[in-house]
Amino acid sequence: MRTLVQSLLKLFYPPLPSCVACGTTFTSIYPLAFCQGCLDRIPFVTKPVCSRCGRPLRGGDHEPCHECQSEMYYFEQAMAVAVYDGYMRELLHSAKYDFRPDLARGLGTILAVWAENEIRLEGIEAVIPVPLHPEKLAVRGYNQAKLMAEPLAAVLRRPLYTGVLQRVKPTVSQSKLSRRARKENTRNAFAVVDCPAVAGKEVLLVDDIRTTGYTLSAAARALLIAGARRVKALTMAVGVTTERWQG
Ligand SMILES: [Zn+2]
Ligand SMILES: [Zn+2]
Structure with missing residues (x-):
């Protein structure tokens, strides 16, 4: 009873x-x-932001931002929900290195809520998480970007492609490298194994963090070569370097 x-x-x-x-x-x-x-x-990104890379514009920075004026990216537009700092930095670190797939997926629910009614995502036809190299995936046990992209794709009601884009080159951790070495490190790191899946489509790449943007740019390049019409990128957080804040 x-x-x-x-x-x-x-x-x-x-x-x-x-x-x-x-x-x-x-x-x-x-x-x-x-x-x-x-x-x-959570240090959410607040307007005004650079329309090209989604970084907050501060201290008299104009459109497109300093970074976008000096770099060529293969993605058409990048967006970020939060600044890679403070509590967001702790959460992302934990989601990646403390075996917390639940936290990675939980962060995806923030992406999902953020993406609802987001005009920049209206034309998206497929969601593609940035893949890990198989060796890294085997060590970590999950791809945090994929887990974050799941709730997002569900809210957008768009297919989530997880096998289409592959990481073919094991890359050294970007955080230990210089800017130039980072660019070199991501060169030809990705390949599309199912071109018809992306041909003619506007796709959204999803990753946890964007710092230099080279990883996302290399992934976008592979998708464009495979015939994607347009590639946009969305990350949970974007790095904002100290130099930029100072001017
Ligand atoms: Zn809480
Ligand atoms: Zn920019």
Whole structure:
């Protein structure tokens, strides 16, 4: 009897979900996996932003931003939800290195909510997470970009292509390299194994972090060679270097 009452209670009053980052129970705003306290700590990108790369424009920086004037990227437009700093840096680090696939997917729910009604994503026909090299995938156990892209693709109601783009060159961790070495490191790192899947389409590349943009640019290049009509990029966070903040 007691269990029946408990089951009925659970049915009508399901337990509150707990925040994927801090574990606090909270009233969820579907599909968000984070409590309000954690959301308040995330350094979201605020306008004005560079229309080309999505970085916040600060300190008299004009359109297109300093970075976009000196670099050529193969993606047409890049967007980011947060600045790679503070709490967002901690979350992304944990999602990647602490075996937290739940956190990676949880971060994807922020991408999903952000993407709803986002005009820049209206023409997107397929979502493609930036793949890991098979060796790295075997070590980590999951591709955090893929997990982040899942809730996003669901909200956009677009197919998620996970086998179409492949990483064919094992790359050294970008964070340890100089700018020039990073560019060299990503050269020919990607290949499209199913060209008809992307031919003529506008596709959205999804990754966790963008710093120099070289990885996304190399992936975009491979997709364009395979016949994609247009490539845009969305990352959970974008790096904003100190030099840029200073001028
Ligand atoms: Zn929380
Ligand atoms: Zn820019």
